[in-house]
Amino acid sequence: DGGITQSPKYLFRKEGQNVTLSCEQNLNHDAMYWYRQDPGQGLRLIYYSQIVNDFQKGDIAEGYSVSREKKESFPLTVTSAQKNPTAFYLCASSTWVGETQYFGPGTRLLVL
Amino acid sequence: GIQVEQSPPDLILQEGANSTLRCNFSDSVNNLQWFHQNPWGQLINLFYIPSGTKQNGRLSATTVATERYSLLYISSSQTTDSGVYFCAVGGSSNDYKLSFGAGTTVTVRA
Numbered sequence: 001d002g003g004i005t006q007s008p009k010y011l012f013r014k015e016g017q018n019v020t021l022s023c024e025q026n027l028n029h030d031a032m033y034w035y036r037q038d039p040g041q042g043l044r045l046i047y048y049s050q051i052v053n054d055f056q057k058g059d060i061a062e063g064y065s066v067s068r069e070k071k072e073s074f075p076l077t078v079t080s081a082q083k084n085p086t087a088f089y090l091c092a093s094s095t096w097v098g099e100t101q102y103f104g105p106g107t108r109l110l111v112l
Numbered sequence: 113g114i115q116v117e118q119s120p121p122d123l124i125l126q127e128g129a130n131s132t133l134r135c136n137f138s139d140s141v142n143n144l145q146w147f148h149q150n151p152w153g154q155l156i157n158l159f160y161i162p163s164g165t166k167q168n169g170r171l172s173a174t175t176v177a178t179e180r181y182s183l184l185y186i187s188s189s190q191t192t193d194s195g196v197y198f199c200a201v202g203g204s205s206n207d208y209k210l211s212f213g214a215g216t217t218v219t220v221r222a
Contacts (some may be wrong), residue, residue, distance in 0.1 A: 031208075042116075042198055042212030052210070061113070070149060088153060097208035098143050103155040 001029070004104035006091050011109045013078065013085060021076045021107045023091030024085045031097045032074035036060060037088040037106075046089075049074055078109065086111050114139045114203050117152065120215035125189045125220045128159045133184040135199030143202030144175055146184050158184070158197075189220045196208045 010045045013019045023032065030051050035043040045058030049068040062104040063082025068074050074093075078085045088108050115138035125131055135144075146158040159166050159173040161182065161202040161204040168174050170189075186193055196217050 040214075043200070043210075044212070045209050046207065078127050090153075090155065092155075093161060100145065100157050100160040101210070102157060103147075106153045108153075 002089060004093055005101060006089075006104040006107050008107060009105070011107055013109060013111050015111070016056070016080045018077055018079050019109070021078070021089055021091075021109070023074045023076065024105060025074075025091075025093045025104075026072060027095075027102065029093035029095050030071070030107055031094045031099070032068070033092040033094075033101065034058075034064070034066065034074070034076045035090045035092065037090060043090060046076065046082075048097070058100055085109055113209070114141065114201050114211045116199060116201055116211050116213035118197075118199055118216050120216060121214070123207065123216055123218045125193075125210040125218065126195070127189060127190050127191060127222050129220075130187045131185070131189060131218070132209075133197055133199075133218075135201075136186070136202045137180050137182075137199075139165055139180070141201040141203055144182055145200045145210065146173055147200065148183070148195050149196045149215070150191075150197065155198070166192060167177070189217075189218075191220045191222055194218055194220045200203055 006024045033048040047066045047068040049055040065077045090105040117136045163177045172185045196215040200212045
């Protein structure tokens with residue numbers, strides 16, 4: 001069963017803590033993306049990766065970091081430098097950049 | 113970046129009604145996608161349509177790239193069509209970022 005999985009579904013962060021959100025795909029897609037969605041708004045791009053060991057900043061990369069060591073995986077770390085991390089985080093993938101994007105179910109991050 | 117405006121912001125429909133959602137964008141695009149976000153947050157890709165017309169069941173979309181707009185048509189709406197519809201566009205061939213509109217919230221009443 002092909003698709004994109006994100007974990008956890010809900011994540012709680014304490015002040016000053018780094019947290020990592022998981023995104024895995026078994027669609028054999030080269031490109032992967034991370035978006036942030038705030039209530040009542042559209043999605044904003046955090047980072048994207050065209051291929052393994054390569055990634056590019058999106059529009060709101062400050063306070064976030066990513067890695068792409070495997071084709072299937074694109075984890076996102078929300079660092080303590082991100083002062084307003086509470087949001088819905090969505091991971092997506094596509095066969096290649098610029099192609100149709102397919103989304104995972106998302107992770108809701110809340111700050112305690 | 114490219115500005116994306118969607119209208120109307122909210123739409124309430126009776127089951128069985130037809131509707132049209134609009135997406136205007138501020139510059140030339142080589143990538144335009146329509147998505148549906150269900151009440152649980154899952155986004156589903158509806159169309160990849162930088163130009164032309166496509167149909168998928170009760171949904172169809174038309175993009176007139178020269179006039180910088182796209183339309184999404186929902187016919188014979190069902191309660192399962194409720195959710196938020198997003199238009200997202202991408203510009204130059206060297207910039208793979210998608211810019212999302214704020215969405216149209218559709219509520220279909222039985």
